[in-house]
Amino acid sequence: MLTVVGVGPGSESYLTPLARQAIDEAEVIVAGERLLEAFAGEGKSTFVIKNNLEDVVNFIKKNLKEKKVAVLASGDPGMYGILNFLLRHFSPEQMEVIPGISSVQLACARLRISWHDAVITSVHGREIKGLVDLVRNHDKVITLTDYRLTPAVVAQELIAAGVVGKKVWVCQNLSYSNEFVREFSLESLAKSPGYPGSVMVIVNYEHKVGGPDE
Ligand SMILES: C[S@@+](CC[C@H](N)C(=O)[O-])C[C@H]1O[C@@H](n2cnc3c(N)ncnc32)[C@H](O)[C@@H]1O
Numbered sequence: 264m265l266t267v268v269g270v271g272p273g274s275e276s277y278l279t280p281l282a283r284q285a286i287d288e289a290e291v292i293v294a295g296e297r298l299l300e301a302f303a304g305e306g307k308s309t310f311v312i313k314n315n316l317e318d319v320v321n322f323i324k325k326n327l328k329e330k331k332v333a334v335l336a337s338g339d340p341g342m343y344g345i346l347n348f349l350l351r352h353f354s355p356e357q358m359e360v361i362p363g364i365s366s367v368q369l370a371c372a373r374l375r376i377s378w379h380d381a382v383i384t385s386v387h388g389r390e391i392k393g394l395v396d397l398v399r400n401h402d403k404v405i406t407l408t409d410y411r412l413t414p415a416v417v418a419q420e421l422i423a424a425g426v427v428g429k430k431v432w433v434c435q436n437l438s439y440s441n442e443f444v445r446e447f448s449l450e451s452l453a454k455s456p457g458y459p460g461s462v463m464v465i466v467n468y469e470h471k472v473g474g475p476d477e
Pocket residue numbers: 272273336337338339340341342343344364365366367387406407408409434435436437438439460461462
């Protein structure tokens with residue numbers, strides 16, 4: 264059985280007991296370097312995910328015949344995570360998915376806002392195309408960002424497209440000791456250092472932290 268384990272936003276305190284158990288029971292752990300270091304523990308056979316997705320699949324296929332293999336995903340595996348990729352190579356019957364707390368959930372918890380009414384998207388490793396219209400047409404848009412399309416770059420693009428009346432909460436390093444959560448206007452964010460790899464919550468200007476919205 265292949266177990267796909269969501270490990271939460273980063274800190275061990277957000278790892279669920281079920282995820283801990285799945286990791287402990289696995290004989291082989293496959294994950295990015297940061298997650299392996301943080302969660303794999305001692306004495307396991309490991310494989311590092313980097314720009315080697317074909318090798319990852321071959322390694323899992325080889326080990327899956329005889330061993331319990333766990334693939335670790337940050338946050339929740341189904342939230343812009345590795346689940347979709349794995350489903351292209353393994354059948355759902357071969358797989359168990361252990362959910363994790365997504366960075367989006369923790370961002371909304373920090374801001375004391377709901378996320379059932381948000382449009383959730385990602386520019387992490389993707390195009391920014393489409394985000395401008397989403398922000399124009401929806402009161403609450405949450406997007407994941409990366410090192411190329413940082414919150415600052417996204418803000419610049421929104422300003423250039425003439426978007427007005429919005430503000431942004433940037434949530435970076437959630438659950439870590441250097442966690443950063445701050446409110447920006449589009450203009451101040453556009454001039455900022457960037458805050459790569461964070462969750463961006465883009466709302467109408469009057470929306471308040473913890474404010475009811477329905
Ligand atoms: C490939 S996506 C994976 C998302 C993950 N599956 C989830 O549910 O959070 C990676 C992006 O998630 C966001 N992210 C993941 N962990 C984060 C954290 N601890 N703090 C802020 N953003 C985080 C960042 O936007 C990062 O670039």
